Amino acid sequence: MTLKAQFDHTNCSECPIRHRAVCAHCEANELEELEKIKYYRSFEAGQTIIWSGDPMSFVGSVVSGIASLTQAMEDGRTQMVGLLLPSDFVGRPGRDTAPYDVVAKTDLVMCCFRKKPFEEMMVTTPHIAQRLLEMTLDELDAAREWMLVLGRKTAREKIASLLSIIVRRDATLHASSASGPIVFDLPLSREAMADYLGLTLETVSRQISALKKDQVITLESKRHVTVPDMGRLMEEAGDDTDGGFLI
Amino acid sequence: MTLKAQFDHTNCSECPIRHRAVCAHCEANELEELEKIKYYRSFEAGQTIIWSGDPMSFVGSVVSGIASLTQAMEDGRTQMVGLLLPSDFVGRPGRDTAPYDVVAKTDLVMCCFRKKPFEEMMVTTPHIAQRLLEMTLDELDAAREWMLVLGRKTAREKIASLLSIIVRRDATLHASSASGPIVFDLPLSREAMADYLGLTLETVSRQISALKKDQVITLESKRHVTVPDMGRLMEEAGDDTDGGFLI
DNA sequence: AAGGTACTTTGACCGAGATCAAGTGGAAAC
DNA sequence: GTTTCCACTTGATCTCGGTCAAAGTACCTT
Numbered sequence: 001m002t003l004k005a006q007f008d009h010t011n012c013s014e015c016p017i018r019h020r021a022v023c024a025h026c027e028a029n030e031l032e033e034l035e036k037i038k039y040y041r042s043f044e045a046g047q048t049i050i051w052s053g054d055p056m057s058f059v060g061s062v063v064s065g066i067a068s069l070t071q072a073m074e075d076g077r078t079q080m081v082g083l084l085l086p087s088d089f090v091g092r093p094g095r096d097t098a099p100y101d102v103v104a105k106t107d108l109v110m111c112c113f114r115k116k117p118f119e120e121m122m123v124t125t126p127h128i129a130q131r132l133l134e135m136t137l138d139e140l141d142a143a144r145e146w147m148l149v150l151g152r153k154t155a156r157e158k159i160a161s162l163l164s165i166i167v168r169r170d171a172t173l174h175a176s177s178a179s180g181p182i183v184f185d186l187p188l189s190r191e192a193m194a195d196y197l198g199l200t201l202e203t204v205s206r207q208i209s210a211l212k213k214d215q216v217i218t219l220e221s222k223r224h225v226t227v228p229d230m231g232r233l234m235e236e237a238g239d240d241t242d243g244g245f246l247i
Numbered sequence: 248m249t250l251k252a253q254f255d256h257t258n259c260s261e262c263p264i265r266h267r268a269v270c271a272h273c274e275a276n277e278l279e280e281l282e283k284i285k286y287y288r289s290f291e292a293g294q295t296i297i298w299s300g301d302p303m304s305f306v307g308s309v310v311s312g313i314a315s316l317t318q319a320m321e322d323g324r325t326q327m328v329g330l331l332l333p334s335d336f337v338g339r340p341g342r343d344t345a346p347y348d349v350v351a352k353t354d355l356v357m358c359c360f361r362k363k364p365f366e367e368m369m370v371t372t373p374h375i376a377q378r379l380l381e382m383t384l385d386e387l388d389a390a391r392e393w394m395l396v397l398g399r400k401t402a403r404e405k406i407a408s409l410l411s412i413i414v415r416r417d418a419t420l421h422a423s424s425a426s427g428p429i430v431f432d433l434p435l436s437r438e439a440m441a442d443y444l445g446l447t448l449e450t451v452s453r454q455i456s457a458l459k460k461d462q463v464i465t466l467e468s469k470r471h472v473t474v475p476d477m478g479r480l481m482e483e484a485g486d487d488t489d490g491g492f493l494i
Numbered sequence: 495a496a497g498g499t500a501c502t503t504t505g506a507c508c509g510a511g512a513t514c515a516a517g518t519g520g521a522a523a524c
Numbered sequence: 525g526t527t528t529c530c531a532c533t534t535g536a537t538c539t540c541g542g543t544c545a546a547a548g549t550a551c552c553t554t
Contacts, residue, residue: 071395073485079398081391092384099388126373133376136383137339141346143390144328148318150397151326151445155541190502198398203541205503222502222550238320402511437532450511452533469519469532 037117043067043104050090050102058112059091065108066187070101070195080196082143085169089135093119105187150198153238158197159207160237163217167227182230186223211236284364290314290351297337297349305359306338312355313434317348317442327443329390332416336382340366352434397445400485405444406454407484410464414474429477433470458483 040063043049049067050056062084069082081100084090090102090110122129149161170184186193190208194201211217216236218226227233287310290296296314297303309331316329328347331337337349337357369376396408417431433440437455441448458464463483465473474480 069391071391073395073399075485077399079395081394094381095384100391122377123373126370126376129373129376129380130369133380133383134341136380136387137342140383140387140390143387143394144316144318144347147328147390147394147397148320148326150394152320152324189500200542201502202504202543206541209503238322447512448532449513449534452531453511456533 037114037121039112039114041110041112043108043110045104045106045108047104047108048101049104049108049110050098052098052101054098055096056091056098056115058115059089059093059118060110060112062086062088062090063109063111065104065106067102067104067108068192068196070103071099072101078195079198080192081146082139083169083196089132091115093122093129093132105192155197155199155203155207156210156236157238158199159193159204159211160216160233161239162193162197163225163227164234164237164239167230167233182227184225184227186225284361284368286359286361288357288359290355290357292351292353292355294351295348296351296355296357297345299345299348301345302343303338303345303362305362306336306340306365307357307359309333309335309337310356310358312351312353314349314351314355315439315443317350318346319348325442326445327439328393329386330416330443336379338362340369340376340379352439402444402446402450402454403457403483404485405446406440406451406458407463407480408486409440409444410472410474411481411484411486414477414480429474431472431474433472 041060043065052072064086067084067090068080069084070078070080072078084102092099093115122132149158153161166187167182167184171182188196190201190204193199194204197204208217208219212219215228216232218228220226288307290312292312299319311333314331314337315327316331317325317327319325331349339346340362369379396405400408413434414429414431418429435443437448437451440446441451444451455464455466459466462475463479465475467473
C-alpha cells in the first residue's frame with residue numbers, strides 16, 4: 001500500500017468519525033482486527049469520562065457530542081486545555097495514566113478500542129502510527145495557537161477567537177463553506193468558555209454583551225449566535241491566519 | 248525487532264542528541280540511509296533558524312544551545328510557545344510550511360535531515376513514526392501544562408513555574424538528581440521570559456526581585472540562580488504534579 | 495400557576511499587572 | 525579612564541479584568 005493510500009481515508013462519507021480519527025468503518029475494510037476490539041460507550045452531559053491520573057484502558061474517537069480536556073490546580077483553579085468535537089481522538093498509546101480530566105459537555109458517544117490490543121496493532125500496522133502522528137501534530141499546533149490566545153490577547157479578542165474556532169470546526173464538519181451570515185449554537189456554557197479562555201464567567205458575559213452591542217454578533221437566544229460578517233469577527237479576534245486552528 | 252528494542256535508544260551515551268531525538272548515532276547502526284541524509288548546521292545567538300510561513304526543507308534535533316518557538320500577532324505582540332533544548336526535535340514530517348518562528352537564543356548546533364528523504368524513511372521504517380509520536384505526545388502534554396500556566400497562574404507563580412521547568416530540564420540533561428541547593432544559569436533574558444509567560448519584562452523583573460527578597464531564590468548575578476529549596480519553589484509555582492513538564 | 499434551580503446578566507468596587515518613565519550596573523569599545 | 529550601550533531594576537500611575545453582590549431569565553418539577 002502506498003503512502004497516499006494510507007492517508008486517503010479523509011472522505012469516507014459513511015464514517016461517523018470522519019477523517020481525523022482512526023475510523024472504524026474505514027479500518028475495518030482493511031483490518032478485521034480493529035473491528036474486533038471496537039465498542040461504543042455513551043455518556044451523559046456533565047459526566048466525567050476520564051479522571052486525571054487514572055489508568056486508561058482505552059483509546060477512541062468522539063462520534064457525537066462534545067467533551068473537554070481540563071487541567072486543575074489543587075486550589076480549584078481550572079484551565080480547559082482542549083475541546084473534543086466529533087472525529088477527535090482521545091487517548092495516548094504508550095501512556096498508562098490520563099494527564100487530565102475528560103468531561104462530557106453534552107450527551108456524548110465514543111467509539112472505543114481497548115488500549116492493549118490497539119497498541120499491538122500499532123506495531124504491526126505502521127500507518128496507524130503515522131496517522132496518529134498527523135493528528136497529534138494538528139493538536140499540538142492548535143494548543144500552541146491557543147497559548148497565544150491565553151498569553152497575549154484581551155478578553156474581547158479571546159471571545160472572538162473562541163467563536164472563530166467554533167465556527168471553523170462547525171464549517172469543516174458540515175461542509176457549509178460560504179460567505180454571508182453564519183448561524184450556530186454555542187456548545188459551551190459561559191463558565192466553560194471562561195475556563196477555556198482563562199477568564200471569569202462574568203467577563204465572558206460582559207464581552208459577549210459588548211460584541212452584541214457593537215453588532216459583531218447577534219444573539220437569538222443565549223446560546224444561539226449569528227455572525228453577520230465573519231471577516232469582522234476574525235478582525236476582532238486579532239487573527240491574520242485564516243488557516244490552522246484545529247482544536 | 249520487538250517493540251521494546253525499538254524504543255530502547257534511551258541511553259545511548261555516545262549520542263549528543265540523547266533519547267528524545269531521532270538519534271543519528273543510534274539510527275546509523277541500523278540504518279545507513281539516515282547517515283547519508285544527515286548534516287550539521289550552526290547558528291549564532293539571535294539568529295532566526297526558521298521563519299513562520301516559510302517552506303521547511305529539513306527536520307532535525309538540537310545538539311547544543313537553546314532555541315525558542317514564537318508566534319506573533321501583526322501588531323507586534325508575541326508569545327513564545329515552546330523552548331527547544333538539546334535533544335529536542337524540530338520540524339513536521341508531512342507539513343510544508345513552518346507554523347512559527349524558530350529563533351536561536353544562544354549559539355546553537357543542529358543535526359538536520361533533509362525532509363523529503365526523511366519522510367520516505369518514515370514509510371519504510373515504522374518505528375521512526377512511533378518514536379516521533381511519542382515525542383509529539385510529550386510536547387503536547389507540555390504545551391497543555393503551559394496553557395494552565397498562561398491561563399490561570401499569577402505572575403509570581405508563572406516565574407516559579409518557569410524556573411521549575413528549567414531546573415527539571417537541566418536535571419534530566421545532567422543527571423544531577425539530588426536534594427539540596429540547585430545552581431543554574433538562566434538561558435533567557437527577562438524579555439524572553441516575559442514572552443514565554445505572557446507578561447511584560449518589568450513584571451518579570453519585579454517578581455524575580457520579590458522571590459529573591461523572600462529567599463525562594465538567590466541571585467549571584469542577573470542570570471545565575473541558586474534555589475536553596477526546590478520544594479519551596481514548586482510550592483510557589485502552585486504545582487502538585489512533580490512529573491510531566493517536558494517542554 | 496407556583497416554586498425551584500441552574501444559567502446568565504449587570505453593577506460597584508478593587509487590585510494585579512501594564513504602561514510610561516527614570517535610573518542603575520556591568521561589560522565592551524574607544 | 526571614560527564613554528557607550530544594553531540588559532535590567534525601580535517608581536508612579538492607570539486600566540483591564542477579577543471579585544463580590546444582586547437581579548433577571550429560562551426551564552424544570554410539582
